[in-house]
Amino acid sequence: MTGSGAAVRPGPDTAYVLDESGLVALARVPEGPPFVLEGSAALIWTEIVRGGTVAEVTGRVAVRVERPPDEIAPDVAAFVEELLAQGLLVPA
Amino acid sequence: MDAGRAQRPLDSTGWPPGRRGFTGPAADPPYSGAVLPAREIPLRARVRLAHAAVQALATRCGVDLLHIKGPAVDPGLRREDHGGADVDVIVRPDQLDVLLAALTGAGWRRATGFTAGSPFDHAANYVHEHWGLLDVHRTYPGLDADPGLTFRTLWRDRRTIQLAAVDCAVPDRTAQSLILLLHAARTRAGGGHPDIGPNWSDLEEEQRRQIRDLAATLHAEVGLAAATGELGRYAGDPRAALWRAVGDGGSRLAEWRARVRAAPTARAKASVALRSLGVNRYYLEQRLGHPASRTEMAREFARRIGRAGREGAALVRPRARRTGGRR
Numbered sequence: 254m255t256g257s258g259a260a261v262r263p264g265p266d267t268a269y270v271l272d273e274s275g276l277v278a279l280a281r282v283p284e285g286p287p288f289v290l291e292g293s294a295a296l297i298w299t300e301i302v303r304g305g306t307v308a309e310v311t312g313r314v315a316v317r318v319e320r321p322p323d324e325i326a327p328d329v330a331a332f333v334e335e336l337l338a339q340g341l342l343v344p345a
Numbered sequence: 346m347d348a349g350r351a352q353r354p355l356d357s358t359g360w361p362p363g364r365r366g367f368t369g370p371a372a373d374p375p376y377s378g379a380v381l382p383a384r385e386i387p388l389r390a391r392v393r394l395a396h397a398a399v400q401a402l403a404t405r406c407g408v409d410l411l412h413i414k415g416p417a418v419d420p421g422l423r424r425e426d427h428g429g430a431d432v433d434v435i436v437r438p439d440q441l442d443v444l445l446a447a448l449t450g451a452g453w454r455r456a457t458g459f460t461a462g463s464p465f466d467h468a469a470n471y472v473h474e475h476w477g478l479l480d481v482h483r484t485y486p487g488l489d490a491d492p493g494l495t496f497r498t499l500w501r502d503r504r505t506i507q508l509a510a511v512d513c514a515v516p517d518r519t520a521q522s523l524i525l526l527l528h529a530a531r532t533r534a535g536g537g538h539p540d541i542g543p544n545w546s547d548l549e550e551e552q553r554r555q556i557r558d559l560a561a562t563l564h565a566e567v568g569l570a571a572a573t574g575e576l577g578r579y580a581g582d583p584r585a586a587l588w589r590a591v592g593d594g595g596s597r598l599a600e601w602r603a604r605v606r607a608a609p610t611a612r613a614k615a616s617v618a619l620r621s622l623g624v625n626r627y628y629l630e631q632r633l634g635h636p637a638s639r640t641e642m643a644r645e646f647a648r649r650i651g652r653a654g655r656e657g658a659a660l661v662r663p664r665a666r667r668t669g670g671r672r
């Protein structure tokens with residue numbers, strides 16, 4: 254389990270596109286497959302690539318969705334764990 | 346916010362009710378959706394991912410390549426946003442076989458070979474279930490210098506950009522302009538191709554001189570002249586007839602005749618003539634919408650023979666009438 258004080262970043266073989274429609278398309282290349290993130294997932298990814306610890310990412314996301322950080326922290330952490338398991342994120 | 350745990354619907358602040366918002370393999374919880382087929386990913390995003398995928402493969406096998414066209418083009422060189430529908434790369438010629446083997450090993454399927462894609466024999470086309478279409482160029486149509494020299498020249502002056510957050514090498518602006526001009530010259534859009542302005546008409550004389558100098562180095566003068574409306578300067582050059590045929594939108598037969606004339610040796614001419622009647626299975630299947638049967642391949646071959654005959658007759662008839670008029 255990645256702690257909230259840990260920083261994460263896209264993996265060395267992760268390609269991603271922040272689409273103008275608000276979607277994020279990403280994949281481990283060259284194999285794939287491609288994934289699409291939308292809504293909250295796209296928002297979290299956008300903040301992850303800006304850098305910082307999971308707690309900092311959570312804080313920025315919380316501001317954008319106007320929710321208390323404590324309320325969304327478990328879900329952000331769970332989502333980060335999923336991306337780490339897929340290899341799309343790695344510890345920074 | 347998590348669909349699995351949220352007890353109340355969320356508002357429009359970005360948290361989608363009822364789901365995590367992450368789509369992944371359906372059979373692999375906790376993901377909620379399915380891997381989206383390539384066609385369901387926005388084209389602009391998929392093409393960028395595809396560039397990144399090809400670059401990652403090239404890096405892995407130590408192959409140098411340059412990304413051209415589509416999102417690899419400097420935005421200032423095009424009036425409109427051309428995200429592209431496929432990936433185009435030029436590969437260092439002596440590493441071509443390495444890349445093609447790697448592509449096959451990575452799930453890319455060859456759709457057409459180097460001799461089937463266009464009158465210039467310049468690219469092989471590949472298809473991948475996730476990434477879509479890829480054109481692998483061993484050189485670019487109109488760059489008539491030795492492909493090795495061409496690649497070394499373009500590679501020497503390369504720039505690096507990021508496509509889908511992956512570093513990709515691209516030609517410098519001068520070379521990009523030359524490539525766009527050559528592409529415009531063989532696109533049947535008359536003299537009004539939108540790429541002519543930002544890459545020639547609107548440029549300062551010094552910028553045009555740089556493009557002319559590069560064209561001279563890469564033996565691209567004829568193609569450049571075709572783009573800039575100066576093809577008359579090369580009236581006796583068989584390559585000029587080929588550019589005129591592809592740029593003017595003449596008949597398929599006229600295009601092939603020009604291609605035969607432009608072939609440098611008798612053997613090459615014979616090879617081109619023979620191939621002109623061949624059936625490209627990939628294009629036929631694209632048209633049919635299903636795998637082509639032997640019967641359909643044979644029928645298409647007969648159709649091509651017949652069309653060549655009709656176009657040949659059409660070319661002959663006006664000439665005969667003119668001849669008759671003179672008598």
